[in-house]
Each structure stands twice: as C-alpha cells, then as structure tokens.
Amino acid sequence: MLQLSHVEAAYGTSQVLFDVNLEVPQGKIVTLLGRNGMGKTTTVRSIMGQLPNKQGIRFDGADICGETPDAIARRGIGLVPEGRIVFPTLTVRENLVATAANRSRNAQGWTLERIYQLFPRLQERHGQLAQTLSGGEQQMLAIGRALMTNPKLLILDEATEGLAPVIRGEIWRCIEALKAAGQSILLIDKNLHVLKRVADYHYILEKGRTVWSGDSAALTRDAETVYRYVGL
Numbered sequence: 001m002l003q004l005s006h007v008e009a010a011y012g013t014s015q016v017l018f019d020v021n022l023e024v025p026q027g028k029i030v031t032l033l034g035r036n037g038m039g040k041t042t043t044v045r046s047i048m049g050q051l052p053n054k055q056g057i058r059f060d061g062a063d064i065c066g067e068t069p070d071a072i073a074r075r076g077i078g079l080v081p082e083g084r085i086v087f088p089t090l091t092v093r094e095n096l097v098a099t100a101a102n103r104s105r106n107a108q109g110w111t112l113e114r115i116y117q118l119f120p121r122l123q124e125r126h127g128q129l130a131q132t133l134s135g136g137e138q139q140m141l142a143i144g145r146a147l148m149t150n151p152k153l154l155i156l157d158e159a160t161e162g163l164a165p166v167i168r169g170e171i172w173r174c175i176e177a178l179k180a181a182g183q184s185i186l187l188i189d190k191n192l193h194v195l196k197r198v199a200d201y202h203y204i205l206e207k208g209r210t211v212w213s214g215d216s217a218a219l220t221r222d223a224e225t226v227y228r229y230v231g232l
C-alpha cells in the first residue's frame with residue numbers, strides 16, 4: 001500500500017533523511033522506531049508531501065512524490081500529527097464533522113456514531129469545546145478526526161506520548177480495534193512492549209537511514225541490536 005525506497009529529505013540545505021526504506025502492506029500495522037531526532041517525523045512529513053521529495057514514495061501503486069499535501073490526503077492517507085492538533089474553539093462534534101469525507105474509500109465507512117462507539121468519552125463530551133478536553137481526550141478526538149476522512153492508511157505520530165497510563169491503554173485498545181477492522185496503520189511510538197504485541201512489522205531509523213527491520217518475533221530476538229538503536 002505504502003512503499004518508501006531510498007527516500008531522502010532536507011530542510012533547506014540541511015539533509016536529514018539519507019536512505020529511508022519501509023513498506024506498509026494492506027491491513028497491517030507497521031512501526032517506525034528510533035531515538036529522538038533520527039528522522040521519524042521528517043519521514044512522515046515526506047509521506048504527506050510537506051517536504052520536497054524527488055523520488056521513492058509510492059502509495060496505492062502511484063508515485064506520489066511532488067504532490068501537494070492536500071492531494072496526498074485525498075488519496076487516502078490520514079495523519080494524526082505529533083501534538084494532537086484539533087480545532088480548539090469548535091466542539092467535539094464540530095471537530096469530527098469538519099473533516100468528514102463523503103467518499104467511501106474502504107469498507108470502514110466511518111460515521112460520527114462509529115467514532116462515538118470507538119471512543120464513548122467523545123460522545124459524552126460531544127458539545128464540549130475541544131480546548132477544554134484533557135490531553136488524552138484531545139488525542140482521541142485527533143484520531144477520530146483522521147478516521148472521519150476514511151483513510152486507507154492511518155499514520156499516528158507519537159499518539160500515546162505524555163498520556164496517563166489508563167488513557168494510553170484506551171488508545172491502544174482503539175488501535176487494536178482498528179487493526180481487527182482491517183485498517184492499515186503506520187505507527188510512531190516508543191512503547192516497544194506494546195508495539196511487539198500490536199504491530200506486525202517494525203523499522204528502525206538511525207540518523208536518517210533505515211538500519212533494521214523485522215517482525216515482532218525478530219524484534220524480541222534482536223533485543224540487543226534494537227536496544228542499541230532505540231535505547232529503551
């Protein structure tokens with residue numbers, strides 16, 4: 001579904017990605033791991049068309065390099081960016097409806113009702129302004145907003161960072177429910193023990209290069225190498 005091969009990227013003259021390779025197959029959960037500053041968010045920005053990329057990014061069989069962020073989103077990539085971005089002065093319901101897509105891209109067909117089933121907390125707070133939600137609730141809303149576009153691929157950048165353990169658990173339950181429903185997901189997260197259980201395949205970035213990849217069994221087997229790169 002998504003393939004990155006030998007992707008490079010730079011901020012102005014400062015090159016940050018040198019050789020990023022990864023693949024997200026249909027219906028799988030794939031993780032992007034690595035220490036802070038190794039290029040994970042830059043990889044996501046490249047996928048979303050926020051940085052000029054000349055080569056190496058394909059989605060759904062098409063070369064998407066050089067396309068605008070809007071065109072890439074319309075192809076069916078939904079991003080929950082780092083920092084849980086929602087419209088602060090709109091209500092929960094308005095936030096969700098604002099991104100609703102009429103197009104039925106996949107079997108999911110996300111509706112307000114289905115988002116509320118996934119996150120009952122959002123239903124309870126449907127008339128509340130987003131800025132008054134807790135951090136965890138804002139994250140649920142950010143995920144709900146991305147799902148309302150009916151993405152073929154959902155990208156979650158540090159979705160559980162800084163959240164209380166109980167809220168984190170709710171986000172993981174949501175991700176597992178999405179997986180069971182066949183949603184393809186690219187996950188950036190640091191909770192290796194959960195990722196091993198939830199995700200199918202893993203890639204590690206080190207200074208803008210893919211230096212290791214493997215399934216969850218390999219992640220356990222190569223613990224020493226993984227620890228060296230990820231430091232967790």
Ligand SMILES: Nc1ncnc2c1ncn2[C@@H]1O[C@H](COP(=O)(O)OP(=O)(O)OP(=O)(O)O)[C@@H](O)[C@H]1O
Nearest residue numbers: 011014016034035036037038039040041042043082
């Ligand atoms: N807008 C920017 N302009 C210039 N350099 C940037 C910019 N954003 C990130 N960088 C640099 O690019 C490198 C990779 O950063 P990136 O945010 O992709 O890493 P990351 O792996 O996502 O880290 P983190 O886990 O801290 O978010 C870092 O050296 C960072 O300082």
